[in-house]
Amino acid sequence: MPKPITFSLSDRLHGHAEEPEIGSKTGSQEIELVNASDVRKIVGEVKFLVPGWIPYGMVTGIIAASGTGKSAFVLGSLVKTVISGGRWFNGSPGPKPGGSVLWCPTESDMAITLGRMQRWRIPDSHLLLPLEDPLESVNLMDKRHLERIELVINLRKTKLVVIDSLRGGHAEDENSSKIFYILKSLAEIAERTKAAIIVIHHPKKPLFEGDELTANSSRGSNAIVAMFRSMLGVTHPDPKSDWCRLCMLKENLGIKPKPVGYLVTDTGIEIGEPPQKAKRVSALSEAADWLADLLASGKPRLVSEIEEEAGEVGHSMMTIRKVVREGKLAVKTEILRAGGKITGAKWSLQKGTR
Numbered sequence: 001m002p003k004p005i006t007f008s009l010s011d012r013l014h015g016h017a018e019e020p021e022i023g024s025k026t027g028s029q030e031i032e033l034v035n036a037s038d039v040r041k042i043v044g045e046v047k048f049l050v051p052g053w054i055p056y057g058m059v060t061g062i063i064a065a066s067g068t069g070k071s072a073f074v075l076g077s078l079v080k081t082v083i084s085g086g087r088w089f090n091g092s093p094g095p096k097p098g099g100s101v102l103w104c105p106t107e108s109d110m111a112i113t114l115g116r117m118q119r120w121r122i123p124d125s126h127l128l129l130p131l132e133d134p135l136e137s138v139n140l141m142d143k144r145h146l147e148r149i150e151l152v153i154n155l156r157k158t159k160l161v162v163i164d165s166l167r168g169g170h171a172e173d174e175n176s177s178k179i180f181y182i183l184k185s186l187a188e189i190a191e192r193t194k195a196a197i198i199v200i201h202h203p204k205k206p207l208f209e210g211d212e213l214t215a216n217s218s219r220g221s222n223a224i225v226a227m228f229r230s231m232l233g234v235t236h237p238d239p240k241s242d243w244c245r246l247c248m249l250k251e252n253l254g255i256k257p258k259p260v261g262y263l264v265t266d267t268g269i270e271i272g273e274p275p276q277k278a279k280r281v282s283a284l285s286e287a288a289d290w291l292a293d294l295l296a297s298g299k300p301r302l303v304s305e306i307e308e309e310a311g312e313v314g315h316s317m318m319t320i321r322k323v324v325r326e327g328k329l330a331v332k333t334e335i336l337r338a339g340g341k342i343t344g345a346k347w348s349l350q351k352g353t354r
Contacts, residue, residue, distance in 0.1 A: 049159060049196040050078070050088045052257040053248070056159075057194045059187050059227055063201050063218050064234030068244050069264040070200055071164050073234065075113060076120055076269035077262065078198070079103070082160050083126040089246070089260055089271050095159065100126045102152050102161040102195075104138040106168030120268040128152055140169035140182045146189065153193040161190075165200040166224070174220025183227035199228070215250040229253065237277040245274045287319045288328040292349070300334055300346035 047056045054060045064070035077089045078101075085097035103113065117124060130138060130148045139145050140163070152158060163169060163186070172178045183199070190197045204219035213233040218225050225231065231250035236243075247259035261274040290313065295301060307317045324331045330350040336343045 046253055047194075049082075050090060051092045052254065053088075053090060053230065053232070054078070054196050054198065055230060055253055056196050057191050058229040059183060059190055059197045059199055060230040060232065061199050061201055061218070061224070061228035062232045062234065063203055063213065063249065064244075065203055065236075068234045068236055069262075070234050071113075072116060072264045073244075073246070073262055073269055074162055074164070074198060074200065075116055075122070076264070077271070078160060079127065079162065080120060080122050080268070083123055084121075089262065089269075090257065098126070099160075100128055100156045100158050102128045102130060102149065102156075102158045104130055104149065104161065104163045104169075106137050106140075106163065106165060108135075108137055108168075110135070119266060128156060128158065138163070138169055140166075140186070141171065146185055150189045150193060153189070153195045158193075158195055161195050161197040163197065163199045165202065167202060167219075174224070177221060177223055179221045180223035180227065183224060187227055213247075213249065217249075225250065236275075238275045240278060241275050243272065243275040247274070283316075283319055284322060284328060287315050288323045290315055291320060291323055291331070292329055295331070295347060295349045298349060300332075300348040303345045303347055306347060 046058075048054060049056055062070055062074065080086075081088055081094040082099040082101050083097070086094050088094050105113070114124075116122075117127065130152050131145065138149075149161065153161065166182075167174070170179070170182055172182070186197055186199065189195075201224065202219050203213065203217040205217075213235045215225050215231055215233075217233070218231075228250065229252055230248070233247055233249040235245050235247075237245055243261045243263050245259055245261055248256050259274040261272045263270040263272065287310075290310070291306070294306065294309065306320065310317055310320050323329050324333070324347070332348050332350045334346040334348070336345060
């Protein structure tokens with residue numbers, strides 16, 4: 001029976017406890033040990049394709065609902081800058097012209113991509129596809145496809161790889177833990193080659209105008225979020241504007257950058273101030289504004305006529321009466337009588353009211 005390890009309270013306080021002998025006595029074997037300095041020679045410290053946003057050697061996720069132009073943004077703002085040079089979307093200097101990008105389509109939609117490239121003057125020759133058959137969609141579960149992705153990166157020194165999209169690249173249930181191994185394979189390729197890999201993904205439920213997007217909005221298993229070292233989100237916060245908002249949902253690499261705005265146009269991607277969530281106007285406020293405009297002439301109007309016109313434009317008469325009852329608008333009520341009975345009423349704005 002092994003001898004128990006004992007030490008006194010004094011030993012606990014002053015650090016003189018007897019240390020146990022680590023390791024078994026079943027024999028020794030010579031092995032080659034690896035430490036952090038060995039890894040540093042291969043991997044190095046974190047470097048960025050887009051400073052603060054998209055790191056080299058890791059997988060970055062972009063989460064956005066359909067219709068926000070996420071693929072267009074990646075093509076017109078990231079791919080074009082790698083190929084043609086210029087500045088990144090955050091204003092920082094981009095690379096020299098002449099770089100190549102590996103585009104991995106999974107949804108059989110290359111016609112859309114090629115049309116945008118032509119309109120936005122992105123050279124075809126620098127956008128590479130990973131497979132021998134240019135119309136074959138990338139299957140992230142196929143070992144041969146993954147090997148081809150890594151081979152092309154190594155041969156052409158590709159800075160950027162785009163997977164568009166994750167959903168089209170596999171046949172698994174996205175809530176399955178098997179998704180982890182798909183993304184792990186991409187992460188290992190990124191680490192070995194030092195390329196920046198972007199994976200375009202969808203939220204788990206439809207986003208309506210003004211909805212908030214968080215890291216938890218990602219569709220499928222939590223393993224997806226766990227494998228993204230940087231996770232960007234795109235929203236359309238103001239339904240009255242075509243501008244979209246790009247923000248950082250999750251990052252493990254430093255200070256969270258400020259959001260930016262972008263607009264998809266016929267000539268490319270326009271960058272500007274991020275749109276803000278539109279302020280919601282209550283039904284009561286809208287009704288008050290409508291009634292004020294209706295009575296602006298100062299002429300009294302029959303309440304029955306007001307009710308009819310309110311219904312035509314979608315205002316509830318219950319809400320209109322609440323405007324008057326709660327004093328949201330200074331309305332004068334004139335009661336109409338005939339034969340000693342009330343036959344109706346008229347409303348008009350009190351003097352001094354808008």
